[in-house]
C-alpha cells in the first residue's frame with residue numbers, strides 16, 4: 001500500500017484563487033491542511049488583502065492589528081488594500097524595545113508551555129479609542145485570536161471586526177464566544193482523520 005500521508009492535498013477555493021494545501025499529520029489519527037501564507041507569493045497576498053478589505057471596509061476601521069507571525073503579512077495586505085498606512089503588530093516574544101510591553105497570557109491547553117502576546121506601549125496611541133480590526137491567517141482553536149482581541153481591548157481599542165483568510169473546523173466558535181459576530185473570513189477548511197485505508201478524510205462537521 002502506498003503511504004499517502006505526505007502526498008495528499010486538500011483543495012480550497014479562496015474566493016477565486018485555487019489552493020491545494022498539503023495535508024499534514026499532527027498525530028496518527030489527526031491531520032490538518034496547512035496554509036503557509038508566507039509561501040504563497042505576493043499575488044496571493046494582494047488577493048486576500050482585497051478580499052478581506054472588501055468585507056472589513058464597511059466596519060470603518062481606523063487601524064488593522066496583526067498578531068505575529070503569520071498575521072503580519074495579512075495585516076500589511078489588508079492595510080494596503082484599505083488605503084490605510086500604519087498597522088500594529090502584536091509580538092509573540094519580547095523584542096529588545098518591548099521590555100515594558102502590554103502583555104496578555106494565553107491559557108491554551110493545546111499549546112506547549114506558556115504563550116503570551118505583547119503590545120509595544122508606543123503603539124497604544126494607534127489603538128486607544130480607535131476602531132480596530134484584528135486580522136490573522138487562520139482561526140482554528142480561536143485562542144490566539146481571542147487573546148489578540150482581549151489585548152487590543154486592554155489597550156483601549158474598540159474591536160469592530162476580526163478577519164481571517166481561513167476558518168478551520170469549528171472549535172473557534174466556542175472560544176471566541178460573543179466575538180464570533182465580529183468574524184469575517186474568505187474560505188473554510190475542515191480537519192482530517194484517516195479512513196480504513198489510511199487515506200485522510202475530512203472529519204464530519206468540521
Ligand SMILES: Nc1ncnc2[nH]cnc12
Nearest residue numbers: 032033034035138140168
Ligand atoms: N491549517 C493551518 N494552516 C496554517 N496555520 C494554521 N494554524 C492552525 N491551523 C492552520
